[in-house]
Structure formats: structure tokens, C-alpha cells
Amino acid sequence: MRFQFIASEIWIGLRRNLSMTIAVIIVTFVSLTFIGSAALIQAQVGKFKDDWYGKVEVSVLLCPTNSAKPVCASGEATTEQIAEIEGLLKSPELAPEIETFTFESKADAWASFSDRFEGQWLLSQVTEDDMNASFRIKLVDPQNYQVIADVLTGRPGVEEVQDQRQVLEPIFRVLNGATFVAAGLAAVMLLAAVLLITTTIRLSALSRRRETGIMRLVGASNFIIRLPFMLEGAIAALVGSALSLATLWGAVRYLGRAAQSSSLQWVPVITVSEVWAIAPYLVVVAVALAMVASALTLRKFLKV
Numbered sequence: 001m002r003f004q005f006i007a008s009e010i011w012i013g014l015r016r017n018l019s020m021t022i023a024v025i026i027v028t029f030v031s032l033t034f035i036g037s038a039a040l041i042q043a044q045v046g047k048f049k050d051d052w053y054g055k056v057e058v059s060v061l062l063c064p065t066n067s068a069k070p071v072c073a074s075g076e077a078t079t080e081q082i083a084e085i086e087g088l089l090k091s092p093e094l095a096p097e098i099e100t101f102t103f104e105s106k107a108d109a110w111a112s113f114s115d116r117f118e119g120q121w122l123l124s125q126v127t128e129d130d131m132n133a134s135f136r137i138k139l140v141d142p143q144n145y146q147v148i149a150d151v152l153t154g155r156p157g158v159e160e161v162q163d164q165r166q167v168l169e170p171i172f173r174v175l176n177g178a179t180f181v182a183a184g185l186a187a188v189m190l191l192a193a194v195l196l197i198t199t200t201i202r203l204s205a206l207s208r209r210r211e212t213g214i215m216r217l218v219g220a221s222n223f224i225i226r227l228p229f230m231l232e233g234a235i236a237a238l239v240g241s242a243l244s245l246a247t248l249w250g251a252v253r254y255l256g257r258a259a260q261s262s263s264l265q266w267v268p269v270i271t272v273s274e275v276w277a278i279a280p281y282l283v284v285v286a287v288a289l290a291m292v293a294s295a296l297t298l299r300k301f302l303k304v
Helices: 002-016 018-055 079-089 106-116 121-125 142-152 165-207 209-217 222-260 272-301
Strands: 058-062 098-104 134-139 158-163
Touching (some): 018 222, 018 272, 058 142, 079 098, 079 142, 098 106, 142 158, 158 165, 165 222, 222 272
Antiparallel strands (some): 058 134, 098 134
16 A cells, blocks of 8 residues: 555656656756766777787888888888898897887788778778888887887888877877766766756645645654655656666667778777666666755755
8 A cells, every 4th residue: 555655646746747857857868878978988998908008019110112201211121221120129228128029021011901901992092012011019018119219210221110009099088088078068967967856856845745744644754755756756867867778778789880890890899788887887876866866855845
């Protein structure tokens, strides 16, 4: 009987304040979508770093035939220059900093490039002559890139010393910036959700003063009187969180399929498993926020 009474009170409250309830659902949905997006962006950054940082190398690009850089004015790197660079990599000055290094000829670079971009338009735009022969160096500590760069930059036959982290860091900065933007918007929307929940519960409590007065007279506890109001906010927040999770799931599933069917197949992307991983947290945040906001509102506007 008590459960039926509470359920009927919840239904009455939701029906009487339908427009406000819908507003709570929408704002909760938007705010949790931003929170979820921020979490998923960070998961994507972590996936990038796990996959790419383990493969990061220092590339000593050797002068090709048609380089426009002044350091390569004498033409393509000669066999003697390549041997001299290899000797430096084995020298006592650099050897302690290097875990492994390999030489990649122009033919090897072309074969690797062809495999990666097979069937894509980019492959038709370049030839083997456009490739750089290079030394690929894996450092003991990737932070010590500058030691290698200082010794080899400007050497005869060396076009450029390239730290692959310099290519990745701008990408990570953009993604981290997107995370902060999403988190900031989420904070604003969560504040809006709290204000809407408190307003909705306040209106619901004011519209049922007569009923709550009767309940007090018959000896109902404060908890029983307040519970229907608190559950109204929780249900609205729960619906909003469900919509948010459905949106995030659909977006991740679509983007994952798009990446796998495009030229970005080599890029590691998050999957729907990451959405399910954050789902409990989003639901708990939504329900807890609604319950706390409702409880604080009832203490002020429902004198029980």
C-alpha cells in the first residue's frame, strides 16, 4: 500500500509539472552528454598515447635528390656520409642514449608507405624518389631527443632530425583543449540542471501543500513525505542520463565505423566499451545530483 501511494504521488507530481520535468530531462541530457564527451575524449587521448608513444622514434632524414633545403645543396646523401652518421650513432657520445636504431633505405620507405596507404589517392601523388632514406632511432629515454638533434643537425647528408613527438603533441593539445571546453560547458549545464530541479520540486511541493498537511496529521514520517518529491527529480535525471548514454553510444559507434571505412583505419579509436565503462558514473552523478538538490529544496520549502 505504501509503495502504491508513493508511486501515485510521483505520477501526480510528474503530470502536474510536465513542462518542468521535460526541461529537467533535456538539461540533464545535455550536461551529461558534455561530461561523457569530455571523458571519452580523454579516453581517446589515452588510446593515442598508448598506441603511438610506444612507437615514437627519432628520425634522421637523409638528403634526397630533390631537396630544397640549403643543407642538402650538394645533393643526395652519399654512401660515405651515411656511414659517417652510422658511426656517430655507435659512438660513446650517443650509444648510451640509444636503445636501437635501424637504417631505412628509400626503397624500404616506399614499400612501407605503399603498404600503409594502399588503395588511397595519396599513393598516386608520390614516387619512390620522393622518399627519404633515414635512420630510425628508438631512445632509452624519449625526453633526451635534443642530445641526438644537437649532434646530427647540420651534418653533411642530414636533411632534418625529426622527433615524432613534435608531430603528436599538437594533436594532443587540441584534444585536451576540447576536453576542457566540454567540461566547462558540462559544469554550466549541471548548474542549470540543479536550478531546474530545485524549481520543479519547489513547485511540486507548493502545489501539494494540502496533501502533505494531511499526511502530517495522520503521522507520516518526514522521509515518507519527502520521498515522492525526491524520486520525481531522480526519475527525470535518470531519463536524461539514459538519453545521454544512448547519444554517446550512437556517436562512438558511428565514428568508429566511419574511421574503419576511411583512410583513418590506422588510427586507434575508442569503442562502445568505453561508453559502458563511464555509464555507471553518469547515472550515479545524475541521480545523486537530483536527490541532493531535491532534499535541500524540501528542507526550505516543505516545512516538515
